[in-house]
Amino acid sequence: MKSLALFNNKGGVGKTTMTFNLGHMLARQGREVVLIDCDPQCNLSALALTEGELEEVFASDASMGRTVAACVERVRIGNGELYKPALLELAEHLSILPGDLTLSRFEGKLAKAWPEVFSTDAESAVFVTTAIERLAEGLAIEHDVDVVLFDVGPSLGALNRAVLLACDAVLIPLAPDLFSLRGLENVGEAMRDWKDDWGQARIRIQQAQTRTAGRRRDGRGAPREHAMEPIGYVLQQHLAREEVPLKAYSRWAEQIPAYYRRFVLGQESEPAPGQAADPHCLGHLRHFASLVPLAQAARKPIFDLKHADGVLGTQFQLVERARAEFKALAQKVLQRLDAA
Ligand SMILES: Nc1ncnc2c1ncn2[C@@H]1O[C@H](COP(=O)(O)OP(=O)(O)OP(=O)(O)O)[C@@H](O)[C@H]1O
Ligand SMILES: [Mg+2]
Numbered sequence: 001m002k003s004l005a006l007f008n009n010k011g012g013v014g015k016t017t018m019t020f021n022l023g024h025m026l027a028r029q030g031r032e033v034v035l036i037d038c039d040p041q042c043n044l045s046a047l048a049l050t051e052g053e054l055e056e057v058f059a060s061d062a063s064m065g066r067t068v069a070a071c072v073e074r075v076r077i078g079n080g081e082l083y084k085p086a087l088l089e090l091a092e093h094l095s096i097l098p099g100d101l102t103l104s105r106f107e108g109k110l111a112k113a114w115p116e117v118f119s120t121d122a123e124s125a126v127f128v129t130t131a132i133e134r135l136a137e138g139l140a141i142e143h144d145v146d147v148v149l150f151d152v153g154p155s156l157g158a159l160n161r162a163v164l165l166a167c168d169a170v171l172i173p174l175a176p177d178l179f180s181l182r183g184l185e186n187v188g189e190a191m192r193d194w195k196d197d198w199g200q201a202r203i204r205i206q207q208a209q210t211r212t213a214g215r216r217r218d219g220r221g222a223p224r225e226h227a228m229e230p231i232g233y234v235l236q237q238h239l240a241r242e243e244v245p246l247k248a249y250s251r252w253a254e255q256i257p258a259y260y261r262r263f264v265l266g267q268e269s270e271p272a273p274g275q276a277a278d279p280h281c282l283g284h285l286r287h288f289a290s291l292v293p294l295a296q297a298a299r300k301p302i303f304d305l306k307h308a309d310g311v312l313g314t315q316f317q318l319v320e321r322a323r324a325e326f327k328a329l330a331q332k333v334l335q336r337l338d339a340a
Contacts, residue, residue, distance in 0.1 A: 001140030002337040003148040003226065004169045009190070010183030011154035013173045014236045016043040017292065018285065019151045021322075024301040025330035027094035031146040034087060034139055037099030038068055038132065038163045040107070044151040045098035047296060048090055057088070057098050068135070069100040075131045076106045078124075082135055087143065095143070097135075099151075103159065106131075110158035117201040126205060130223045133166035137224070147337065154183075156190045164191065165198055168226050169340045171282065171333065172233040172264065176253035184256075188230075188263035195228055230264045231336035232282040234329065235275070256281075282336070283329040291318055301326070 006015045006022075019035065027033045037044040045054060062070040065083035074080035087095035109128055116125035136148045150167065152160045164170065172187060174180035205222050235253060257272035260280055275281065288295075288302050291311070295302045298309040303323035305311045311319060 001136070001145050001148060002169060002340060003136050003150065003167045004171060004231075004333070004337060005150040005152055005163055005167045006171050006173055007152055007160070007164065007187065008172050008174055008180065008183050009154055009156055009186040010174065010180045013154075013175050013180060013183075014285065015154075015173050016047065016151050018173050018234065018236075019044055019149055020047045021301045021303070021326050022330060022333065023094055023149050024091060024304070025326040026147055026149070026334065027091055029330055029334065031093065031334070032144055033094050033147045033149060034143065034145050035090075035094070035096040036068060036136065036139075036148060036150050037096065038103065038150050038159065039099055039153040040101050040103040040159070041153060042099040042101065045096065048096050048299060049088065049098060050299065053088070054098065058100065067098050067100040067103075068132075069103040069106060071097070071135055072103075072106050072131045075128055076109050082131060082138065084142075085135060085139060087139075097139075107157060107159040110162050114158060114161070118197075118204065120204070120208065122201065122205060122208070126201070126223055129162055129165070132162045133224065133226070136166050156186060161190075161194050164228055165194060166226055167228050169229050169231045169337055171231055172260075173236055173285075174233055174256065175236045176249040176256070178252060181252060181255060181259050184259045185263045188266070191228055191230070191264070192266060198225070227340060229340050230260075231333070231340060232280045233260055233264075234282055235284045237284055237286050250275075282332040283325060285325055285329070286318075286321065288318060288322055291315060291322065 006019050023033050023035045035044060057066045060066045062073040063083055065071045065085045071083050071085050075082060085097050087097055089095050113125040113128040116122060117129055139145050139148060150163050152163050202222055202225060209222060253275045256275055257278040261267040261270045261272050291302050291305060294305055294310045303319055303326055305319050
């Protein structure tokens with residue numbers, strides 16, 4: 001199993017829309033995919049499920065494990081392990097574990113646990129910090145999952161840190177604008193800090209294990225380390241209406257390769273190619289305009305929209321473009337994930 005998050009500190013860059021569409025496309029390539037909605041705003045869940053379905057999910061008891069928040073509830077209140085997740089099937093090879101606003105409560109617990117993972121008695125803090133990771137690993141074993149795709153909000157807070165620590169790979173959606181470039185600076189630094197800090201914590205945990213004959217008190221080994229490897233970025237051409245980005249945006253787009261190398265990969269002095277030739281760019285997604293609300297209403301990926309969903313005339317060409325763009329993106333993501 002490979003775990004992947006689409007992440008950027010800049011909000012509204014299309015993370016959720018891309019996660020939903022990419023998830024469908026990866027499933028269509030024959031991979032077993034689970035979407036996990038780790039954004040307490042639940043936008044992915046609202047894209048994928050009807051209000052009635054969500055109402056039923058939220059009305060269920062935590063022990064039924066029907067949301068991420070329900071699954072981690074016992075860990076949050078400190079009286080047990082994760083509840084087993086109950087997935088909802090969206091399509092062949094594709095399921096979702098919905099989010100819930102109450103996941104914000106778990107963020108407080110994670111924030112409190114983080115400084116404690118560096119202490120000599122870090123066991124319960126590590127247990128909390130790795131809850132999301134255990135959730136994903138459990139799914140992989142129980143449901144034979146190939147790809148876990150996390151949707152997260154744009155914050156650099158404790159919840160996203162815990163999710164990213166559970167990720168083998170990170171893909172960065174961004175727009176050709178000033179704020180996306182600023183977001184790249186933050187994302188790169190935060191990811192490096194989280195990885196370094198977690199590495200330090202793991203060393204301490206392993207040292208403590210050596211002292212206690214190789215076992216933590218709860219009988220677990222050291223928490224698994226995930227590479228959190230940046231596998232590239234996707235340029236969202238939300239505001240560009242032509243094949244070539246508008247002049248105003250191309251000036252930002254051309255700075256992305258250098259920013260990505262410097263701030264995300266930490267390669268200060270690497271020469272950067274032009275944006276169009278950048279191998280770290282896994283795709284350009286165009287402005288899908290009125291298809292986006294149609295897809296939201298139909299709870300379908302953009303590339304599955306039909307006449308019955310309200311698609312008319314030349315919009316069918318855009319549906320086909322969406323299919324081609326997401327197919328190409330899914331193939332590149334799979335290549336990078338397989339190598340990660
Ligand atoms: N390719 C696209 N073409 C047109 N509109 C899009 C496209 N992708 C996303 N949008 C629209 O842009 C807005 C933001 O998208 P989305 O919610 O996916 O971003 P996000 O990065 O997940 O936001 P947040 O940071 O709030 O989680 C939404 O209204 C969405 O419908
Ligand atoms: Mg979102």
